[in-house]
Amino acid sequence: MKDQANYITALGRDQMNTLGNLSMLDIFLSANQYVEPHIHQNASELVYCISGSALVTFINPFSKQVINLEIFPGQTANIPQGFWHYEVATQDHTHLLAIFDAPYPQAIYGSDILRLTPSQAMANSYCLDQRMWDGAISSINQTVIIGPPADCSRQLKQPAQSRYIPFSNQRFYS
Template identity: 60%
Template sequence: MVFPFDYTSPSAQFTFDVNTSTLFKKDSQNFINVLGIQQLNTLDNVSLLDIFLSPNNVIEPHYHQNASELVYCISGGLTVSLLNPFTKQMQHFPLSPGQVANVPQGWWHYEVATEKHTHLLAIFNAPTPEVILGSDILKLTPANIMAQTYCLDKTLWEKAIAPVVPSTFIGPPASCNKTTES
């Protein structure tokens, strides 16, 4: 058997405190910690996000082009929603503690917390999951291309996406005054 890492090396790491590795922090109740090969060099083809959310906070729509994702609810509750690319239908899966949802590689999806103190793990079958965020697609695609492609008024499109901040990760922004819509 060939191992991808020299497990006899003095630099081999076998433990790590995920609480010390914040990927994104919106506030004290909504944040994401990360564990990948950069944090724990003996990991092979696995990584995870340790996610904490308060009600109605959303892990923004996104997809992973190099990994499937297993979403495991530890506490609270959430809904995992995904776009099935074969049926073109949105599917919504409510999860409570101990339940999981599988998001196949490349599928557009998002998670919405439905309970207080929601804690979940997103587990990936890649050492570093690549992510394409909805906020990046919306904000970084030139407005004239969106207008031309979808027959939109360019000025209205620019106005509509003006509040979008690239790499949002957890929405809505703290400054949002709107009520939550499903």
């Protein structure tokens, strides 16, 4: 829970034990709030928009194509297992339901990758100045999940919509 307007309620096998390998996240977001970039290594995800609207973005690992899907009430976005993705609310009072084909979806969050990978490994891998890298990630001291953090003081930009693809009749994997 980030605050009273931005939070996620998880429902797994313990709460829905008659539904087998199904779990859900009930997501509430204000405009420009993100479910941080992450990956589910054990589950595919279906994001259903109940109210408001959201931009669901993922990277197809096969084609390296960035896919942006804007969803509105009654629409869905399907994110295949193992695809790096995030959601951002484009309106206040956005309500999303994320449904998974696993009883407990696992996630690797971007904030954990950034803060837990040794800075020397990141700097050396990408030919970066390690001190600059350390400074850039110094404020990431825990898993974020809903971002930006409450103490973020910079002006937020509207979500990028570099490429919009309608949600119907599209295949995003091979």
